[in-house]
Amino acid sequence: DIQMTQSPSSLSASVGDRVTITCRASQSISNYLSWYQQKPGIAPKLLIYAASSLQSGVPSRFSGSGSGTDFTLTISSLQPEDFATFYCQQSYSIPLTFGGGTKVEIK
Amino acid sequence: EVQLVQSGAEVKKPGESLKISCEGSGYIFTSFWIAWVRQMPGRGLEWMGIIYPDDSDVRYSPSFQGQVTMSADKSINTAYLQWSSLKASDTAMYYCARQRGLEMATVDYWGQGTLVTVSS
Numbered sequence: 001d002i003q004m005t006q007s008p009s010s011l012s013a014s015v016g017d018r019v020t021i022t023c024r025a026s027q028s029i030s031n032y033l034s035w036y037q038q039k040p041g042i043a044p045k046l047l048i049y050a051a052s053s054l055q056s057g058v059p060s061r062f063s064g065s066g067s068g069t070d071f072t073l074t075i076s077s078l079q080p081e082d083f084a085t086f087y088c089q090q091s092y093s094i095p096l097t098f099g100g101g102t103k104v105e106i107k
Numbered sequence: 108e109v110q111l112v113q114s115g116a117e118v119k120k121p122g123e124s125l126k127i128s129c130e131g132s133g134y135i136f137t138s139f140w141i142a143w144v145r146q147m148p149g150r151g152l153e154w155m156g157i158i159y160p161d162d163s164d165v166r167y168s169p170s171f172q173g174q175v176t177m178s179a180d181k182s183i184n185t186a187y188l189q190w191s192s193l194k195a196s197d198t199a200m201y202y203c204a205r206q207r208g209l210e211m212a213t214v215d216y217w218g219q220g221t222l223v224t225v226s227s
Contacts, residue, residue, distance in 0.1 A: 045217070046216075055215070089154075091206075093210050094154075094157065096142070096154040098152040101151045
């Protein structure tokens with residue numbers, strides 16, 4: 001199985017901050033990497049697919065980059081509604097695997 | 108609008124059986140895979156496996172092989188996840204989600220989740 005390692009596991013930030021989350025795959029996954037946002041008690045929501053493609057309806061302050069083994073999710077200006085847990089996921093091969101999650105909290 | 112609607116929360120005792128469902132609408136149900144994802148309390152997301160409703164081709168994650176059974180009824184656009192003998196460790200939220208392909212494919216739409224509680 002491909003292991004996905006996210007960092008940091010949590011962070012505190014203020015509204016308006018630029019936030020960066022990283023994800024590393026245990027082997028090359030090309031650009032088959034998605035990012036999800038999950039709020040408590042709610043299903044995950046797709047933000048970014050194919051490493052850098054913005055899902056329809058997702059605000060442009062979210063962006064993704066990377067290929068091979070190293071990937072980044074960036075929130076350019078953190079908004080109150082962005083406080084949540086973020087997960088990366090590889091879809092290169094089954095079983096699909098997720099990173100451990102990054103909880104973004106209010107500073 | 109693509110929607111996946113899951114059955115309601117369940118409370119069961121250890122050793123009991125259970126089957127939960129996921130009904131798709133707003134797209135051609137037989138053209139996409141349905142994945143099941145587990146989230147144990149306070150934990151992350153785990154991909155359990157996937158089924159193709161058109162021919163019921165199923166692929167399980169090694170971690171879940173033999174622990175659950177996935178099935179589908181394409182006549183009613185519904186996928187199922189079932190247990191023959193529940194354990195306390197099966198307590199979790201279970202999500203179904205649409206997966207665009209078997210591999211190299213995004214998981215895009217998610218159901219609302221079914222909370223399964225197993226307790227004596």
